[in-house]
Amino acid sequence: MKNLKFTLLPALVLIGLTASLRAEFLYVSYGKGLLSFSINPDTGSLTKLRGTPTIFSGGVGSIALDHTGKLLYASTGGNVVSSGYSYGPYSSIHGYRIVGNGQLIPLPGSPYQVTGGALAVDPFNRFLYAADYGTYPNPGSVAVYRIEPNGSLKAVPGSPFLAGVGAYQIAVDPFGRFIYVVNFNSENTSVYQVLESGTLVPVPGSPFAGVTPYGSELLTNDPISIVADPNGRFIYVADENLANIVSYSATSSGALSQLPGSPTAPAGPW
């Protein structure tokens, strides 16, 4: 135990020092391109990096980092209007390695000619998920790509997996067991168990619909955004039309159960 203590202490000091010295960078996808900034660690103020923005020939949509913060993926090859709003389908995914000064270096084989969409990375950096909105009224889908050691992407067996209509955004369980996909037009949330292979299996009861009391009626929510509590206890879904937040408990089976007192009342404008 004594030896262990002496071994751990310098390691912890080193980790703490590395964390405090490491620069943070902000990346912003704005439809036409990708902006890169360094962040002042004390004030939070932003400085645009040299060479930014990176411009794409088609629309650029969702971006995601792996959990080391060294790999960045961007959905590309989408449609874009003059104001910068971009929309799918996204026909490719660009992958980058982030080097020490925040510059983006293309990964081997990038861009990958695979379907993009709303992106999220598994907490153990095994998989990249891409929710494709699809073409209304046809259902959307979720593609799963294994992240190879060099950062390149390889579709897992069975990918893509069927989602609801208007698959819009993804949240990932912090333990990597489940993913949650909001389906805007289907007005519900699909929950999938993630198998070791990356194959997705809908959990019993999926999809789950949030409801909002309205007089004597229960209105179904139109989910547009979703996040998972980092402690694995709760899931939050933002609704566009009713402008509220539906809160769920995240059960060990993956099933969603709307919390008593939810949704949170509409807020704003401010």
Added chain:
Amino acid sequence: MAIDPFGHYLYVDEGVAGFVAFRINIVTGLPEFLQGISVGSYFDNNPVGVCVSPTGKFVYEGNANGIPEDGPMSLRGFKVGPTGILTLVPGSPYFPLGAWDFTTGPAPQSVQGYPSSMVVTP
């Protein structure tokens, strides 16, 4: 919408309605209103994206092209105080594609953008 890395705060971009911070009740799990941030001037209108730094210390929010939709894209950074209250970081708002004096007319497309997806490295 974004959640901080400790599960304490929830940040919601509400488009023309503004930008809202909630504190999460650790017992019930329900978000409780903490702070509403005005869409402010013309430049700050229409929050469409938000992210939290991995330390939870800073929040960044992206604003599309204002109302009417012919202004410049902007970003705002906020420092998270001990009670969760947000204050603007120095230099905010930023106009990374270029600022524009809207009184002279609509902004050119070159300074317009829709910053809907944002990430911060650990």
